[in-house]
Amino acid sequence: MHDVIIVGAGPAGSVLAALLAASGVKVLLLERESLPRRKPCGESLNPGAVAALARVLPAGKFAAIRSSMEHTLIHGWRLTSGKAELLAAFPAGQFGMACAREKLDYALALHACEAGAQVIEQMRVQRLIWEKGRVAGVVAYSAAGTHAEFRARLVIGADGIRSAVARCAGLSSFGPLRKTAFTARVSGVRVLQPRVELFTGRGIVVGLAPIGGGEANMTLAQLSGSGSAAALAASFNANARGKAPDTTEADNRAASVVSNVGRSAWLLGKAGELPELAERLQGAACIGEVLACGPFDRRVRATQQEGLLLIGDAAGYYDPLTGQGIYRALSSAELAAPLLLQALESGSDAPLVRFAAIQQSRFAPAIRLQKLIEWTSRHELLWQSALRGFGSLPAARSRLVAVIGDCL
Ligand SMILES: Cc1cc2nc3c(=O)[nH]c(=O)nc-3n(C[C@H](O)[C@H](O)[C@H](O)COP(=O)(O)OP(=O)(O)OC[C@H]3O[C@@H](n4cnc5c(N)ncnc54)[C@H](O)[C@@H]3O)c2cc1C
Incomplete structure (x- = not known):
């Protein structure tokens, strides 16, 4: 035993x-x-x-x-929402991976x-x-x-x-189903930086993190309530062709590849609704499967x-x-x-x-x-004010990033 x-x-x-x-x-x-x-x-x-x-x-x-x-x-975070931006570095000598x-x-x-x-x-x-x-x-x-x-x-x-x-x-x-998220590996993202970037706007948040080898993790979630979580999940699923129960394993594999191509295009398109990402994702491609998850x-x-x-x-x-x-x-x-x-x-x-x-x-x-x-x-104007506020207060910004980074 x-x-x-x-x-x-x-x-x-x-x-x-x-x-x-x-x-x-x-x-x-x-x-x-x-x-x-x-x-x-x-x-x-x-x-x-x-x-x-x-x-x-x-x-x-x-x-x-x-x-x-x-x-x-x-080495830190970059948060952007419309024209508001917050750049914050982890305390000296501390880093994430x-x-x-x-x-x-x-x-x-x-x-x-x-x-x-x-x-x-x-x-x-x-x-x-x-x-x-x-x-x-x-x-x-x-x-x-x-x-x-x-x-x-x-x-x-x-x-x-x-x-x-x-x-x-x-x-x-x-x-409740407050949020759903979709995550993929993406190659060809322009100007990857050694920090986690979060882009918010148009009811979504997109995270980008460079995982090495020229690839980035891209995770997209919706920001508002359960109705839009369900709508986003439905839109994701509409881009996949379901597996027919009487098909062979090879057919199922092919169907799953087709559905993943649809989901990858959907994810890149959805993230590209944010102007900065539209530019940085030009020529980018998802590698492997797009994973969906929620509720949290x-x-x-x-x-x-x-x-x-x-x-x-x-x-x-x-x-x-x-x-x-x-x-x-x-x-x-x-x-x-x-x-x-x-x-x-x-x-x-x-x-x-x-x-x-x-x-x-x-x-x-x-x-x-x-x-x-x-x-x-989830409240765009408040979020933008917070980014500007912390951006103009170096001590508060450092404190916040240290707490979120679990540096203390
Ligand atoms: C979209 C998303 C993005 C995230 N991004 C980040 C991030 O950037 N940074 C960060 O720090 N955290 C992030 N997290 C959170 C992070 O992934 C989790 O907090 C972390 O993985 C928790 O580790 P764990 O060992 O508790 O559980 P898990 O990593 O989930 O491991 C649980 C294991 O249990 C196994 N298992 C499940 N059920 C059974 C069963 N019945 N029998 C046997 N085995 C079972 C699973 O297969 C799995 O291997 C994110 C989460 C999500 C959903």
Whole structure:
């Protein structure tokens, strides 16, 4: 039997698995997908996330991961809306990093393996096993449909925004469809800069981040309420030809290529409605699949139960606009590891209760600020005034970018 089962090999799950396994804990890491896998994301780690990786990985490991993949060091933000612009640099000596998520996540999962965790891919957790009022394991299905039961002293839900673990424990619910987002890799973008750029206007926000190798991540979301989220999703889907149920696998692959061509054109056209992007995207092309995602309001009633802990997005999520999710995923793994060790040694769940309280106090103020920024971004005139205001106040601007960058 394992000491700990971790569900989900994203940054939170893999880093926690590695930290625990390196301390001699018997860890089983279950991942639904075959790795490496793509994930809808702006693919930009803020300075807090970069610093967290440098802390949680053994000396030299992060440098080795970085040199094994294309990436760009990110030095700040550029926000534009109409004629308003805000340029903000991270504090001296601190930087973020943009890279292909599947490569980073794969490197972290490999690191968990090397540290001694057992990793099983293509194993989707569907249910929790309860014994005497405690979570005692999980029921999972392989890609071939084979059913398996795994038991452990503690189960960790690190399975992302749509966490099956949180749902099965009755801890989570979705809020309204406030926003949908579409994300793609784009080549041929003119004048890529070593910063995250956010363009707002015409009811949309578009993020650009250079991920190395001449490619950029482009993520587009609508800014207004649920009606336009649904309309945007419908417009995206109208650009895809559905798969007919009686077609062959080859037909389905061809249909999927056709639908992706339509979706790529739709995404580039939609982003190009913003004048600066129309110019910078001339001659640009999407590479690979356009991914769609939403809703984002994942509400969690509690992040802990007897025998169970939630970390990363599984512990609650609000919005991708400020690009802080990977930092929170890594930090929650870093915070959880010593408390899980204490819980295993003492046989008591008290450290897990403490973790839930620490996680709440660590992240709650930043989440409140994130909600304020996200709300402001939906009101064009207010947003433009905010950009101009912070642009003219260097101290306030530096403070804001340091907080959003989780630099403090
Ligand atoms: C559009 C968008 C843009 C974003 N941009 C940024 C950004 O630029 N910067 C940033 O810091 N953050 C960004 N985020 C947030 C960031 O992607 C997440 O916060 C981060 O990935 C959370 O990591 P995690 O390990 O908690 O979960 P995830 O990375 O989601 O990993 C969860 C893992 O669990 C697996 N899984 C799911 N269900 C099961 C199951 N039932 N059984 C087994 N395995 C399962 C999944 O396959 C996945 O591998 C963005 C999010 C979105 C939606």
